[in-house]
Amino acid sequence: MEEPLLVRRGESAMDAPEVGSFRDAWEVFKQESKKLWAITAPIGVCVICLYGLNSATQIFAGHLGNLELSAVAIGLSVICNFSFGFLLGMGSALETLCGQAYGAGQVEKLGVYMQRSWIILLASAIFLCPIYIFATPILKLIGQTNDIAETAGRFSLYIIPQVFAQAINFPTQKFLQAQSKVGILAWIGFAALLLHIVLLFLFLYGFGWGIAGAAAAFNISQWTVTITQVAYVMGWCRDGWTGFSWAAFKDLWAFVKLSFASAVMLCLEIWYTMVLVVLTGHLQYAEIAVGSISICMNINGWEGMIFIGINAAISVRVSNELGSGRPRATKHAVVVVVVTSLLIGLFFMFVILAARDYFPIIFTGDKEMQHAVSRIAYLLAITMVLNSIQPVISGVAIGGGWQGLVAYINLGCYYIFGLPFGFFLGYVLNWGVRGIWIGMLFGTALQTLILLFIVWRTNWKEEAEQALERIRLWGGENGYARLGK
Template identity: 65%
Template sequence: MDAVSSMETTDLHSAPTTFIGSSDGDYPVIKTFNDAKTICFVESQKLWAIAGPIAFNILCNYGVNSFTNIFVGHIGNLELSAVAISLSVIANFSFGFLLGMASALETLCGQAFGAGQVEMLGVYMQRSWIILIITCFGLLPLYVFATPILKLLGQEDDIANLAGKFSIQTIPQMFSLAINFPTQKFLQAQSRVSVLAWIGFATLILHIGILYVFIELFGWGTSGAAAAYNFSAWGMSLAQVFYIVRWCTDGWKGLSWLAFKELWSFAKLSLASAVMLCLEIWYFMTIIVLTGHLDDPVIAVGSLSICMNLNGWEGMLFIGINAAISVRVSNELGSAHPRAAKYSVIITIIESLIIGIFFGGIILAAKDHFAIIFTESKEMQQAVSRLAFLLSITMMLNSVQPVISGVAVGGGWQALVAYINLFSYYIVGLPLGFLLGYKTRMRVEGIWIGMIFGTSLQTLILLYIVYKTNWNKEVEQASERMRQWTGDELVVVDNKKKSGQEGGPLIL
């Protein structure tokens, strides 16, 4: 029986794919090109069924911020600058930190779902709610003292004062993230992602309507924008909670005192996830800050910002892929399917690299023209054209790097990746960028080359780690992690049987 006829796929919302030719439910060993082709087709279906809706949801969230800026921009330039600074500095910092904290759920919920411990998903989600709400109280000073912080960073008094007022008014939105992110991870772990796309789309449409009413009809100005921002954020969060309570009864068993168990261990994994993600976010923010101190900063920052804007749009797609590969790896490790985890990583890296090369090629082909979308200044367009080659390389690098970060989250390697990011970005990349940007004539190109070198180093190190990974051992560690947080010794025994430790070893 050939590979094509021996494979039978299950519903995309189930954890592993079942294969008639594989008694343990794992992918069979690839022996022929037809084997590879069939597994690639099956895995691609699973990956994009998760990645597509998540990417769309992220796009809608991005649209909420964008339309807030658009409506405020019609009030006045001062209001636009203040709100943009508040959202890009204060809100973006808390967004990244809380998202990183919640990413621990991608490891735990994904592996629990794969191991059949579905009832633990609700407990983990509640644990994450507790930890993120506590974290929000820790982030409050950032909002309360936003005005002096922004002045310290060099913002003009008028902008800093209004941005600080807007930041305080959007504190409810920050607390909504403590509910929003864990519910997202809960749904992602089970591949219930289409509902996230629909809720995100409905929130965007609702947000535009509320902005119009509060700003255009009621004339509430930036206070109206803040109210709309809070209302939409809580609307999205509560809609996700309602869906879970109403339709996810297998994973949601009601509020549980188990949520308070192992909080410290859970918090450590959450903090490692947050540090891993924030080190990446801060790295790219620091590049903009360094560029702002060059000669002719308007052109330098403007040209780099245009390039980073385009890179950000591509990044939304790869954030979806990042979440999808995290779900796939954690599900398969929890199901004791090491080959499926390994093959999903390989296939996703290859497909992502192809997408990155495609986008990089488009940038090179249109290097003298795409800046027209953003500016009519010929000088700015020429500056962007000079950076197009570096943008193309960055897009190709950023197609692989998020995938490996997603693998790290799915496997529970957050602390290791945090150390690698610290070394690659802050010990190698930033110093090199500072040296090339300020000590040579390369200026903004030198700063960006340093950034690329740091990202390349991080990607190569993570690729080597993935290449050397013993996926059978990762299954053992996933089993041990489930035992630690569920207290269920049967998880370890059952997964040892699945992974081949009893009855002979698995051969990858």
């Protein structure tokens, strides 16, 4: 029989063996890698395909013209990323609770947790709508040129429906991930990407709808993913999904607090990249500056999707093992994922350096834009390495329930240190895009070092002891009644 990915409480809480030699370490690395990639691979395929929705939209828009490329890039990387980061963060609370509850053998609670998260995220989506509605004046206020701001504002208004799709999608994803039911996510993501490309061809080239067609394809594809995932949960996850429950409306405040801490933590990470794009809009030749940095961020996003998959996988591994009362197994999982991620990051760094004169052609036919991207590709390569470890450590934090602590670290490293340093290099020293990016890379490096130190000093035995208490306090265990009873 295939080895289970975890051993839940009530079955056998036997912890992993100690590592006493290099051979032991190699065996642990192989066994943990199997468990990690059994979760990572399907999630990675899913997130890469879903990110492909953004990337394909930007690619198609880029061949309409530089203005359309910059406008859609701003709409997706600034306005859409703002809501994406907040909703994903709010939904990430479910990773902690569902993962630890599943590890503790309390599978029946997962459906109630997911419904609570739906309620909270749908309410959050309503409050986020004004950002889309008033995108044009917001973009002008932060310094974007009139042409880019007005075109991006129209595109942002068109993609409001996808906000509500994500509000349902994220909790559903976390529900499935916590149980390692991730194969279906990969198939849904792949089908959605194919559908999206077909819709883009049809709406942009068949109907000639321009960026309105790109937005329509984006909305339809996002809702297709959401509806399919919910249908799967309700039809094929009868152990975790026991129907709609009034308990979803009980003890919401405890759930909101953890959700908000998760949102702040992830938003400060995701918005950091968004700010890089915004700051370039204040430079001379803004269209070229925004376009070149957006192309680099798009490529970085492709690699980032792999690490979002690993982030989700290590979050599942950590939360499941803590819920199972296996601190040594948790530590092994963390060490293996950090080493694996660093090796992947180094590989992508060399790929970018080798292909720096070629990959810009995918996004634009403009020679000036291509040269601008090639000139800053070495910074993209460095970013690839830093971003290989940082999101993975964040996944460990989510699995352990440390969202509040990491939020403070992100605030200090990114916005008190990295962002002002980037502004100083870019504007005061006139280093332009390179200066802004270099300064912000220092902020990412500092954050990564601090998180690695925290992980190194963590007492995993204490974390495992706190796991069940965390479920009780944040999950709101007061019993629940099925709807209609």
